[in-house]
Amino acid sequence: MTAMPRYPFTLAENPRARPGADYGAEQAAVLDGAGLERARAAITAWPGYAPTPLRDLAGLARAIGVARLYYKDEAPRFGLGSFKPLGGAYAVGRALARALGQALGGGEVAIADILAGVHRDRIAGLTVTAATDGNHGRSVAWGARMFGCRCVIFIHETVTEARETAIASLGAELRRTPGTFDDAVRAARTTAAAEGWFLIPDTADDATLRSPRDVMDGYGLMVDEAIGQLPHDAPPSHVFLQAGVGGMAAATCAGLWRAFGRDRPKVTLVEPATAGCWFESLKAGRPVTVGGDLETIMAGLACGEVSRPAWAILSVGADCAITIDDDAAADCMRLLAEGRYGDPPLVAGESAVAGLAGLLAVAADEPARARLGLDAASRVLVFGTEGATDPQSYRRVTGRRPEDVAAGPSSVLSRRKPCRDR
Numbered sequence: 001m002t003a004m005p006r007y008p009f010t011l012a013e014n015p016r017a018r019p020g021a022d023y024g025a026e027q028a029a030v031l032d033g034a035g036l037e038r039a040r041a042a043i044t045a046w047p048g049y050a051p052t053p054l055r056d057l058a059g060l061a062r063a064i065g066v067a068r069l070y071y072k073d074e075a076p077r078f079g080l081g082s083f084k085p086l087g088g089a090y091a092v093g094r095a096l097a098r099a100l101g102q103a104l105g106g107g108e109v110a111i112a113d114i115l116a117g118v119h120r121d122r123i124a125g126l127t128v129t130a131a132t133d134g135n136h137g138r139s140v141a142w143g144a145r146m147f148g149c150r151c152v153i154f155i156h157e158t159v160t161e162a163r164e165t166a167i168a169s170l171g172a173e174l175r176r177t178p179g180t181f182d183d184a185v186r187a188a189r190t191t192a193a194a195e196g197w198f199l200i201p202d203t204a205d206d207a208t209l210r211s212p213r214d215v216m217d218g219y220g221l222m223v224d225e226a227i228g229q230l231p232h233d234a235p236p237s238h239v240f241l242q243a244g245v246g247g248m249a250a251a252t253c254a255g256l257w258r259a260f261g262r263d264r265p266k267v268t269l270v271e272p273a274t275a276g277c278w279f280e281s282l283k284a285g286r287p288v289t290v291g292g293d294l295e296t297i298m299a300g301l302a303c304g305e306v307s308r309p310a311w312a313i314l315s316v317g318a319d320c321a322i323t324i325d326d327d328a329a330a331d332c333m334r335l336l337a338e339g340r341y342g343d344p345p346l347v348a349g350e351s352a353v354a355g356l357a358g359l360l361a362v363a364a365d366e367p368a369r370a371r372l373g374l375d376a377a378s379r380v381l382v383f384g385t386e387g388a389t390d391p392q393s394y395r396r397v398t399g400r401r402p403e404d405v406a407a408g409p410s411s412v413l414s415r416r417k418p419c420r421d422r
Contacts, residue, residue, distance in 0.1 A: 002341060005332075007360060008328070009328070009368075012320060014316075018317070023257045023261070024316075026312055027312060027313045031217065035213065035214075042111045043221055048078050050076075053412045054230065055344075066379070070226070070382070082385055083383070084135040084385075086219055087219045088136050089139050089143025089146065091200045091212075093111040093115075094210070096111075096128075097114060099198065123149050128151050128197065129152045129191065135389055138170065138389075151173065152175060152197065156176070166389070202215045203305070206308055209309070219251035223256065226383075229413050234379050237373075237379050239268070241382075243277075243278040243321070244351075245303045246307045250309070266372060268322060269318050270354045270355050271322075271323050272298045274302070277290045277303055278318070279322070324357050329351075331357075347387045351385060353384070
């Protein structure tokens with residue numbers, strides 16, 4: 001039998017966590033069921049929409065000693081290779097709808113009308129902008145092209161040429177800035193204010209800002225799909241979520257919390273050791289900025305500052321946080337590509353595997369298993385948030401071309417009607 005990998009990690013429990021509590025008013029002020037319904041109505045009407053598969057990794061579950069392991073595979077999403085269009089493109093549509101409504105002296109116009117070209121001339125004169133490590137900018141650029149507006153994307157100095165090219169291919173103008181992702185965020189914010197552009201951030205230092213909440217509402221559809229695909233008699237007991245700025249993790253935590261209430265799964269956030277802003281913030285009980293170059297192969301998670309809207313949810317909804325190193329992510333990519341434990345091979349990028357790598361790290365450590373209540377009866381949910389969004393990097397890490405790694409149909413759980421909030 002293939003030996004289980006042992007990944008080094010650090011773990012911190014969240015002293016402010018509220019297991020067994022109801023979803024509260026502070027959390028609902030950021031994300032609620034109405035926001036999810038708006039996002040679902042808009043996104044499911046887009047050309048090419050289809051739910052992504054939820055895969056049952058039975059072989060890996062047996063190997064790590066848990067009952068079930070569910071993997072939400074976002075690689076096929078809209079042909080863009082990641083979950084990000086659900087957030088960035090949707091937030092573009094909402095920003096344009098609000099701007100047009102204000103210009104026309106009425107309420108927010110329908111995103112469906114923008115998509116149909118009803119306001120084509122007005123839309124063409126508007127510009128949206130964002131900062132990105134790759135996937136968020138690609139989703140904003142894709143949304144701008146779909147809706148017909150101009151797009152300018154800010155990237156920082158370590159974003160790969162492949163990711164830059166992928167964004168540019170969607171018609172966006174690229175501006176590369178020195179420094180880290182957080183520096184690019186500040187450059188985008190400053191330029192948008194000076195030029196009168198519409199900023200589409202996936203992070204914010206103000207919990208009241210609308211666009212980051214639109215992004216999270218869009219991400220909520222991914223969680224809603226997963227809940228509908230899960231076996232109704234075997235809901236997850238644990239979820240391991242890659243954190244980054246926290247938007248995806250907060251949307252996932254909120255969706256599961258609203259759906260399962262006091263029986264929601266235990267939430268563990270996973271970050272690179274070089275960019276553990278959630279790890280440090282949960283320990284401190286307040287948002288903490290992590291400095292340095294934040295360098296990691298998990299490029300989408302190279303973030304030094306938590307998003308304040310996400311903080312309102314995860315500061316009490318996350319039970320703990322762990323950090324892992326790049327070697328863990330790289331081995332986890334290879335593990336999935338090889339189908340190492342008998343599951344069909346899967347294409348997963350560097351950031352996509354962080355949650356799964358965190359689970360594997362904990363599963364191989366008995367004291368950590370005990371602290372998280374992870375045992376033979378546990379049912380774990382993880383999100384593979386991207387495929388090979390940088391094919392060259394993927395091949396360098398795994399030794400395989402992404403097109404040669406194909407997942408078999410036997411791993412796909414049947415679709416069910418999504419659950420509604422209780």
